[in-house]
Amino acid sequence: MKYAKPSRGQAAIAQLIAAGAVILAWGLALPGVAGAADSLVHARDFQADARAAAKRQVPILVVFTSPGCGYCERVKQDYLIPMQKDPASRKRVLIREVTLGASTPLTGFDGAPTTEGAFAAEHKVYMVPTVQVFDTRGNATGDAIVGLLIPDYYYGYLQSAIDAGANKVRGK
CATH class of the missing domain: 1.20.5 (Single alpha-helices involved in coiled-coils or other helix-helix interfaces)
Known part of the structure; x- marks a missing residue:
C-alpha cells in the first residue's frame, strides 16, 4: 500500500x-x-528554619497535628495551605507542621536532635490542632491557638498571632 x-x-x-x-x-x-503544593512542609531542622526566618525577619508558625484528625485537616486545608501558597503571606511567616507522637527525626531550635513527638511534648502540646508561633530563637511569641475555635474568626486569630510574632522578631 x-x-x-x-x-x-x-x-x-x-x-x-x-x-x-x-x-x-x-x-x-x-x-x-x-x-x-497541597500540603505543609514538615519540620526537619528548626535551627535552619530559624536562620532563614531571621534573614527574612519573620516568625515561624508551627501547627501541631495528628493523623486522622479532621479538625487538623480543616485548619491545614482552609487556612494554612492557602497562606503557604500566598506570596504575601510567605513574606510574613514561615509555616511548619509537627506530628504529635511521631518518631520522625527533627533538629530543635537549639540544634539538638529530637523527634517531632518529643518536640511537641517539650512544648506541652497534647491537643490538636494547636498552632504556636515562635521567634527565631525558639521562644513562643504568644498563647497557642488550641483547636479550631470559631471558624469565622480563625483566620483573624492566625493573623494576630503572626503579627505578634513578627513584632517580637523585629524587636517592636
Whole structure:
C-alpha cells in the first residue's frame, strides 16, 4: 500500500499534535508534584528554619497535628495551605507542621536532635490542632491557638498571632 507524502502544513500539524500529546502525558505524570503544593512542609531542622526566618525577619508558625484528625485537616486545608501558597503571606511567616507522637527525626531550635513527638511534648502540646508561633530563637511569641475555635474568626486569630510574632522578631 502506498501513502501520499504529507504536505508541509500537514506535517507541521502532526508535529504540533505530537508535541501536545507529549506535554499532556508529562502533565498527567506529575500529580505528586502538583499535590506537594497541597500540603505543609514538615519540620526537619528548626535551627535552619530559624536562620532563614531571621534573614527574612519573620516568625515561624508551627501547627501541631495528628493523623486522622479532621479538625487538623480543616485548619491545614482552609487556612494554612492557602497562606503557604500566598506570596504575601510567605513574606510574613514561615509555616511548619509537627506530628504529635511521631518518631520522625527533627533538629530543635537549639540544634539538638529530637523527634517531632518529643518536640511537641517539650512544648506541652497534647491537643490538636494547636498552632504556636515562635521567634527565631525558639521562644513562643504568644498563647497557642488550641483547636479550631470559631471558624469565622480563625483566620483573624492566625493573623494576630503572626503579627505578634513578627513584632517580637523585629524587636517592636
